[in-house]
Amino acid sequence: MASDSTAYGMTLRNFVTYPDLPNPIHLIEQAVWIEKLGFESVWVWDHILLGVEPHFPIIDALSLLTAVAARTNRVKLGTGILILPLRNPVLLAKQLASIDLISNGRLLPGLASGWYKREFDACGVDFHRRGKIMDESLEILERLWTEEKTTAEYSPYNLRSAVMYPKPAQQPRPPILIGGYAERVLRRVATKSDGWLTYCYTAASYAADKKRILAFAEEAGRDPSTLSFTNQLPIAIGPREKIEGPMKEWLDTEWDFAAGSQSTADSAIIGTVEECAEQIQAHLDEGLDRMVFMPYRYQDDQVEAIATQLIPLLT
Template identity: 30%
Template structure:
């Protein structure tokens, strides 16, 4: 199982030195990937509760960087680690501009981009970027159509219910062919079906492993029904550890526990067949130095197992 680390693109460590330190530390320690998230708004009174914990959005999200710009900065100071988004809201940009940005990053990083898309949870953000909240699934499908078309050849055009792209020459080709892998964060039956039938893989969040692997089986079955090879799909599991000083009971994991408990969870995930697991130590109160120390102890613990 490969291991990844979240970049500090939220909160007090979201600054050049923070990204530099974590990026270089990740490569030095042997991590395989770096990941960023996506926010455009931090409303004082959100219209919908945060979808975990006590329903309150983490205060760290009040300071948020552009995920693709941050990954480009990280790419320029690293040589090996892959660069992923978990998740990039794929509906906040016109799909042609999204395609250009993603392709540019894949070219500049020499093929290290992993595109992780999501639909978000807060209608306020859609209001802020003038994108309708209703009809997100259809908008995502057409966005995927544009990405696939943009990456498919030298000439591209698209005409759909939501977007029209006049025929154009596309000289900017991604480093990865036919394009960077596209993974989706989804948990509904429709979302799991979409992953199995047309995407490169799944971006789940940490949950009890039997439930996780049951959903993964659903995705694999959908791939088989669509006459795709399930072995080509990849799962990259996000873990947001709520670290505690003493061990918690099994019912609180993988939401809260000691570093040792999260190391054990990662080892069990590897045994269950998870392809990649990445951890975001920015989800728990920690200084930049503590975050780097935790990253070192975590990978050492998992690899030792």
């Protein structure tokens, strides 16, 4: 069975398919309910623009987490993921530190370099430099959060005796999780983060890339045991013969699996509670610190079944 240290999170559906629009009040109340159900963390998605036909209206991740922070007391607040190169890192350092303070140290920033070029073009950010921008932005966040006074130049950001207070509630800073799949990203995870946040990986694919990250950490002289590992997985609880088809259709129409990544609809956990527990065990056996659920169509009965029926079988 799962280790007692395994944590379980739940995603919020802060994006929908047009002409539907996300309901912020419902999302906040959903987060309050998720906390009451006992989940360790609640996670939101991030895009500025997403899609054309169809397109997906989405509520800003940080604005929503700020509201959730004010209505909850215990549950951790995760971004899965926040597209770092699209943000001014100095402003972002202030925003994230403030959310961490408002939530009394519950922020879990998951960050990645992004994949949707149209979004970068609209924001005036060079898509082809996003890796370099990501690395420099990570350094800026780290330094502004941990140094009393920062002097450095990361074009176009000229930090001259930059003093940023108050610092985050979590010291020396909130844990940074990095998402992605390319080798350079896995090396970034191993050397510049506190852990890997992945998305829709099968147990086998997760194990293979986790092994690579641990090797990269050792190669860089870092203790691999200091890294944490989180996988976001779609799940549908119910008789497989009834729910597998609708689940596959939902994943095909509303979710994207980046070309070249190991993310796949085949990662979906599907079946009765007992069958789902068995499938999840394959992930836990590979050493997973946190599993974040993406429930079928975000139906309340799915969320409740995960909390009250499935998780008790895993702990």
